[in-house]
Amino acid sequence: MTSKMYILLFAFLSILGVNAQQITSPNGNISLEFSLSSNGEPTYKINYKSKSIIKTSKLGLTLKNADNLKQGFIETGSEETSFDETWKPVWGEESDIRNNYNELLVNLEQKATERIMNIRFRVYNEGVGFRYEFPEQPNLVYFVIEEENTQFALTGDHTAFWIPGDYDSQEYDYTESKLSEISGLFDSAVTPNASQRQFSKTGVQTALMMKTADNLYINIHEAALINYACMHLNLDDENMVFESWLTPDAQGNKGHMQAPCVTPWRTVMVSDDARDILASRITYNLNEPCVIEDTSWIKPVKYIGVWWEMITGKSSWAYTDDLPSVQLGVTDFEDVKPNGKHAANTAHVKEYIDFAAKHGFDAVLVEGWNEGWEDWFGQSKDYVFDFVTPYPDFDVEDIENYAKSKGVKMIMHHETSGSTRNYERHMDKAYQFMKDHGYDAVKSGYVGNILPRGEFHYSQWVNNHYLYAVQKAADYEIMVNAHEAVRPTGIARTYPNLIGNESARGTEFQAFGGSKPNHVTILPFTRLLGGPMDYTPGVFEMDISKLNPDNNSHVNSTIANQLALYVTMYSPLQMAADLPENYNRFLDAFQFIKDVPVDWEKSVYLEAEPGSYITIARKDKHSNNWFVGHVNGKDARKSEISFDFLEKGKKYIATIYADAKDANYKTNPQAYTIKKMKVNSQSKLSQVSVEGGGYAISIIED
Known part of the structure; x- marks a missing residue:
């Protein structure tokens, strides 16, 4: 093509309002193209080995009581960079992780409002990550998100492995179906849970795994979910377009933001080999490096626990069956009749400690040790546990000394019953109690509806609570294993004391019907x-x-x-x-x-x-x-x-x-x-x- 033809092509594209920029992965297999439509809508598309993976898809946000950040943009600048490092995780599937990508940062200004929204793209060998960034600016300071409108326009009716979109639960079996079949199968895919709220018959959760007719594997997810609502996906099944769907708060808002700020990364992984999806570390790499200076106290753990016998119904968390309700600080458990099924008693826990010591396990978890289990669930009860008061048959000091003599650590259990306010009120005291008695790790739980009432498990406010618990635990050198919390999005790179989550249908459901x-x-x-x-x-x-x-x-x-x-x-x-x-x-x-x-x-x-x-x-x-x-x-x-x-x-x-x-x-x-x-x-x-x-x-x- 001659230089004159290039000039004519550029002029033609300018008339159409198209200003396309392309960036490729380090190995050249993945290419991402960004452009503004004729009315200033940000769009992107992704190709893999010259095959279209994500067709032209719109980007932007709908704001509450303000002009939307969806169109009317002009590009004021852009920057391309490359990055290649190898970092060492505190624990992981490998001792070294390579973080290698090419990056495109696009600076946008909404002409009519003079508001600035930048979009940062990172292209890896196995996929793409992108996020919205809002620098400090006079015309966009505080704003409320009504919805994020990120699209993922697919190229066909792919096979998907999906669970229902839900603001409160991820504990579902996966359904394998065509995308077009989701709406018809949705009701049968929803099974009962302690707390759940679906939003659409075509709504699904990330990470969403798909396979195309020509054997490409595509995965849509998010990374670095911090100070933001969890993203679900809602499908337009006529056009095969997914659009982001954020979890609302108790008022129906989907994010209270203050610039400067950024959103989580939206990720698209793709390969013609399913093993590449398993091997990808994009989600971790898109998170910030570890902020804990001394990580020597963070140690992988193999443990047993007083747990499965309660899950199966063989034993009980509760100490007594004789009370219609209990009130902490009022109910005197010394005066009530034990039910004889309470598993967290000193003698029985010592049996588990002996087994752990004999077979080389690091630790023993005990659930049901503390007062309050008699009416802990389903009562919308704020002051449900205090996390420091044991039942009469559980001797904290005796267990501490016995475990220490056997070379076994104890894992604390904090069930919050969804009462996040109560947990935060007691958190310092609870963590100090753990340190005083030799507990280095805690399993926390959030079963049931969230308190404050009306909040969902995956809203911005509650997500911030989960992170606050991890950050506060780090102050006490405590490792966290959070159950029923929001699904992890690689934050353990930044806070490696988050050594585990449940956040999916675990083994316990094998005892709840399979x-x-x-x-x-x-x-x-x-x-x-x-x-x-x-x-x-x-x-x-x-x-x-x-x-x-x-x-x-x-x-x-x-x-x-x-x-x-x-x-x-x-x-x-x-x-x-x-x-x-x-x-x-x-x-x-x-x-x-x-x-x-x-x-x-x-x-x-x-x-x-x-x-x-x-x-x-x-x-x-x-x-x-x-x-x-x-x-x-x-x-x-x-x-x-x-x-x-x-x-x-x-x-x-x-x-x-x-x-x-x-x-x-x-x-x-x-x-x-x-x-x-x-x-x-x-x-x-x-x-x-x-x-x-x-x-x-x-x-x-x-």
Whole structure:
């Protein structure tokens, strides 16, 4: 093309109001194009290897009682930069994480209002992140978001792995369907929960995993969710366009902002290999570096707990059944009759401490130790727990001394019952109580509707509460495992004392009617992209009625699948969830749980297909040993892997824990085989796993 033709093309595009800029990933596979439409609407589109992934999509926000930030913009400048660093996480799936991207910052001014809105794009080899930025300025200081209008215009009716959009709950089984089928399947995808609020029959949650007809894998999510409402997606299923849908507060507003400020990053990952989605660290990389100077007190933890027996109904959190209600500071539990089912009693907890010490576990969690469980749920009760007053049968000092004598740490439990105001009032006292009695980690819970009344679990105000709890915990050198909180979005890079979250349908739901047998083949593609999950694996007794005759639930998994979860469901906080007596029945299989680490130097993603199977190999950070986990989904299959991830020239002993030939997740889940074999970097393995099954391998240097 001649220079004259370039000039004519530029003039033609200018007449159309198009001012396109393009930026590509470091490897050149992904390209992002930004442009302003003829009426000044910001738009973007994404291509992967010359294929359209996101068609032209609009950007902007609707403001309350103010002109919208959606059109009428002119570009006042732009800047392109590149960045490449390697940083070391405190814990993680690898000891080094590369953060390599090309960046485009576009400066925009809304001509009629003279308000400034910048958009920053970062393009990685496996995806794109972008956010809105509002610098300090005279014409935009305080503003209220009515809705964020970020679009994701898709190229077809993709297959999606989705859960219903909900302001209060993420604890759903995943539905696999075409995008066009979401509205028809929505009602059946909604299952009961302690607190929930859907907003649309085409609303879904992020991280949303999709697969195109031509076998491309696309994931839409967000990163660095700070001082902002959680983003859901609402689908225009006629045009296949998702638009952001923020969680409102009690007044219906979706964000109270003050410039200078930024939004969370919106992310789009794409690859023709599903393993690249699992290996991506975009979500972490888009967060700020660690702000805790001394992280030596943050340590990965493998634990057991007084928990599963209450979840199954075998035991009780409550101390008594004789009171219609309790009031802290008024009810005298010394004068009431114990129910005989209260699990958090001193003698029983000591049994768990003994088991932990015998088998090398770091810690023991105890739930139901503190007063208030008799009417903790569903009463919209503000002063529900004080987090420092034990029941009469739980001796805090005795437990502290006994655990210390056995070399075992205790994990505190703080159930807030959704009363965030009450928790904040008591937080300093509760954390100091923990430090006074040797507790370095807390599991917090937010079951039920949020107080203040009308707030949702994922609104801006409540999200700020979750972060406040983590920040305050860091002041006391306490690690946090938050349940029912907003899904993680990589914030653990900045605050690595956030060592776990639930924020999805965990193992407990296996005792509440069960989860789909392929559930664990989807979670690493969705929930785990933002951070580790306290999934609480390791259940060996699948028939819940054997623990509680009144509970006919069944754990839809084989023992081999449960073992594999310690590798495939990454977390620096891993629980052996079952009762000690069940582990004593299967000590040879329990050996894998004892051996598997919780902190890794390197991870290799061997096989992956969302909803079907995942196989991951990880190297221990503190030895030359490797561990492999394979979880299988809907159909029996033969897994074929190579051991070429092992160091060349070295020999290893592999112990393979696998489904037996007659294993069946429903009728014969405890059928497994264990075999040993010598392996090296040239070895291969062909291993059959059943539906809902899998295998786990420990590979010890010979």
